[in-house]
Amino acid sequence: MQPQPRDSIVEARSFDFIPEGERHGTVRTQVQFWFMVNATLITLFTGAVGPSMGLGLSWALLAIILGSVFGTLFQAFHGAQGPHMGLPQMIQSRVQFGSRGAVLPLAAATVVQFGFAVFFIQTGASSLAAITVDQIGLFDVVIGAVAVLVAIVGYNLLLRIEKIASYLTLANLVLLTIAAIVVLPIGTMLSNSAFEPVPFLAQFGAAATYQIAIAPIVSDYTRYLPSKTKGRAVSAAVFGGTMVSAVWLESLGAALAIAMPKADVITAIHDMGDSFGFGLGTATMALAVISCLITCSLSFYSGSVSFLSALEAFRTMTSSSKVRAITIAAAGVIVIAATLLLPPDFLGAFAAFLSILGYFLIPWTAVNLTDYYIVRRGRYSITDILKPDGGIYGRWGVPGIISYTLGFICMVPFFSTAIYAGPVATALGGADIAFAIGLAVSSGTYLLxxxxxxxxxxxxxxxxxxxxxxxxxxxxxxITT
Incomplete structure (x- = not known):
């Protein structure tokens, strides 16, 4: 295994192991990094789910907090795997599923990440157009191209940008919170304490699923930490970072959805900032462009890692900066083209399509975490994981595949999307609790x-x-070598 040159600007690693000599970073930087992962205006939509169904603000806030805590626990537990194994997240699935059996969750993770990039580009372009000129098509191309370049340079640049942006974003959220207290009738909204079970369950599920959806990328960014870093500290950093930004933005989204029910939440937060004064609305949109660009870069980065992890099971290859660059650039062309060609009325169906793909990753996280913390307890051969034939883990991991498949099948009646709503979800008024079913069934089956x-x-x-x-x-x- 060739070490990456210390003076190399472009990261060479993708699906491969990170040697100790290339490890760096601290738990504190991870807190800032994961805070920024959720610090996009897209997170506002998640907080508006319950209020759009008639849920009052006080119950919406409780559902957001409880759902976020539940979902973030699963996400954060993956954080400890990064420094312990030195591998990106999804290739670790070869232990439970086999080198080729892991291709299904790897493929789902790839498409979901590149699909999310479409929305980050579009949201960033719309935010920029709101404060400049209506040239969304041009902005799509520029934001997408810059995101591709950042992703190609890789982890170190992403970490530095996220660190700087976290300070600006924190200040912006503090001012937005003050603006919400001043501009919106928060007291009146909180006084509406009527409990609605179906909207409450829907908001809980939306907040939990939003956090679980981050699970497939966590180790991609914790694997560079020194192996001596305590797993509990890493998990706490991931938990605290994503939890704070998710709850904060979703709470603002809930308040805006109740105060301005006819407005799009992104337009609403812009208008609220302008009403408060000091150019807060414009500043928020400008920061939204930056945060969407950064998160889009993360999507390109992790999507390419998942793609190469799947491809390497069928064709032996050596990780290099050239391979990474070609993969990310090709993905960028496809994503930018999709952003330009997809009609606006198709984006709702596309979002539902990504939600269904996200369901494919819930049984995966259950099996992966159950194996890591309970069954094998983190005792793995990195050498064999990196073999295209799976080494001691083989090409097909039967217990993992069966557990995954059964968990997914049991989730289907609970699906709740614009494309398909299962009978149980329909009976529950559209509340989505499929994640809980998938987690319980897949984990329980794997243990059995x-x-x-x-x-x-x-x-x-x-x-x-x-x-x-x-x-x-x-x-x-x-790490023993």
Whole structure:
């Protein structure tokens, strides 16, 4: 394994292992990084789900907090896997699913990330057009192209940009909160304490699912931390960072949806800022362009890692800056073209399509975390994970595939999207609790299928592997080489 030159500007790593000599960063920088992941105006829409169904502000805030805590727990547990294993998130699935069995969740993760890039580009372009001139098509191309370039340079640049942007975004959110208190009738809205069970459940599910959707990319950005970094600290950093920004923006989205029910929440936050004064509305839109551009870069980065992880199971390849650049650039061309060609009335259906793809990742996170924390307890052969044939894990991981498939099938009646609503979701008035079903069924099934398996031969092979993690507890990290 060739080390990446220290003076290299463009990151060479993609799906491969990060050697200790290339590890850097602190838990504090991770807090700032993950805070920014949710600090986009798109997060406002999640907070508007319950209020759009008649939920009062006080109950909406409670549902947002509870749902975010629930969903963020699953997301944050993946954070400890990064420094412990030194691998990006989705390629770790080869342990549970096999090198080729993992292709389905890898493919879903790829499409979802590139699909989200479409929305980040569009939102950024619309925000820029709101404060300049109506040249959305041109803005789509510019924002998409810059996001591609940032993603190609890679992790170090993303980390630096996120750190700087976090300070500006924090200040902006503080001012927006003050503006909401001054401009909106917060007291009146809070006094409406009528409880509506279906909207409450819908808001809880939306907040939880929004957080779980980040799970497939977490280790992509924690794998560069030194292996001695405590897993609990990393998980806490991921949890705190994404939780704060999600709850904060979703709460603002809920308040705006109630105060201005006929306005789009992004337009509403712009108008609220302008009503407050000091150019806050314009400043918010300008920062929205930056945050959408950064998050779009993350989508290109993680989407390319997932794509190359899937491709490498069928064709041996060496990770390099050239391979990364070509993959990200090709994805950028496709995404920008889709942004320009998709008609506005198609975006709602496309969003529902991405939601369905997101369902494919919920059973994956259940199986992956159950294996890591309960079954194998973080004892893996990195050497074998990186083999296209799966090494000791094989090409097809039957327990993982069965657990995943059963969990997904059980979720179908609970699906709630514009394209398809299952019978149970319809009976619940459109509330989406499919995530809870998928998590419970897939995790429970995987535990049942592996409860009598003797892992001793496998763990002996892991000890002999050139690269392995053999700690009894994944909360403490040690890489053996």
């Amino acid at each position: 299928l592996t409860r009598h398996r003797d892992f001793s031969p496998e763990f002996n092979a892991v000890r002999e592997a050139p690269l392995n993690t053999m700690d009894e507890s994944p909360s403490v990290t040690r």
